[in-house]
Amino acid sequence: MRTDFTKAQLADPDYAESASTIRKCVHCGFCTATCPTYVLLGDERDSPRGRIELIRAMLERGGRPTKAEVTHVDRCLSCLACTTTCPSGVDYGQLIGHARAHIEANYPRPWPQRLLRVALPYILTRPRRLRAALALGRSAQGLEPWFRRLRLAPLAALLRLVPASAKAPRGVGTYPAVEARRGRVILLQGCVEPAMAPQVREAAVRLLARAGYDVVLAEGEGCCGAISEHLGRADEAREMARRNVLAWAHLAPDAIVTTAAGCGTTLKAYAHVLGEEGVHVAARARDVLEFLAEVGLPPIVNVTGLAVAYHAPCSLQHGQKLGVQPARLLADAGFDVRAVPEGHLCCGSAGVYNILQPELATRLRDRKAANIARTGAVVVAAGNVGCMAQIAPALDAPVVHPVELLDWATGGPRPETLDRVVRARRRAR
Ligand code: SF4
């Protein structure tokens, strides 16, 4: 695709990078078939190719974006399915990040949207604030239909994601290896996951310790920056990245392990966000399933043969290009893994997309739930807390993180959410 940026624009590294990204696009359109918003809406401006053209025009012109440009950029899930399909290697993630930052700096949104976009990172990036908001949400569950009637769809969407209960997970410290020690890893504590699904951290610590690793939950770290990045708040995201790099600088781990796929994608981009300062973290960042595939699972002591539908989070399969490892690990641990039809399509979670674009997100969720139901599996495994919260309300089968299943198979407790499934199996025998 041709570009016509001015010399002054190209002197800015962000514009120079975007110009190079745009020029790689040859307009072939292969990406359209795998783009969830194009599949749903059939509008070229909601396809990757259409958005690249739209972003080119918006950035070249500079200044205030049009309402249409904002609408079509906002509808993008940042799922990066287009990067998996693109034969020309277009770094669409870089381009959409630049577009969002440009809109954030130059477009005056209506005040309710502005308020929501400030409130989301304020609440979601601090586990204590999020836990307090969830407690409030639990007591306000009955208000969801009212919010929908009052056209306060984002608030109704938020309430739908609130878990019935959640305990606080273990805090900072070093949890020693329980088998022959092989090394030390930092486990990113995250901000949304410990509040929404604290059992995931517990399972990951047990599993990694059983695999021979001391597990460090580090003092002073915070949100990885993904939520701010999704909202176009690039400076805020950069500051969060910097804080984490400093918090981990003295620890010299073998790996920095994440259990939320979206956070892993963000950590792996620290070199891009921070330059030299972020290289060390980016090189050591591993999704927990990627890490276990590299170092090997602890011995399997409990083979259940349970039928599991593996839902591949976009941030894992497209963002980190980890397509096969998670399902293979589950199969190695004795589960009957079922592939989900249309597995490349996003479930609609996509960071805070399900709050900002609840209508499209719900359509994607229902499509995903129908595809999962077709597998006939009794359990669903999804390696990202956002996906877990998004799809669980639309499914009869319980949704767990793969590390909960791997922990169980290697000697850990059975995930509580599976009690119902196991009881039903026993009755059927
Ligand atoms: S990131 Fe996802 S929603 Fe956005 S253009 Fe690419 S495929 Fe479409």
Ligand code: SF4
């Ligand atoms: S597949 Fe790649 S090169 Fe082809 S239109 Fe899409 S982004 Fe452009």
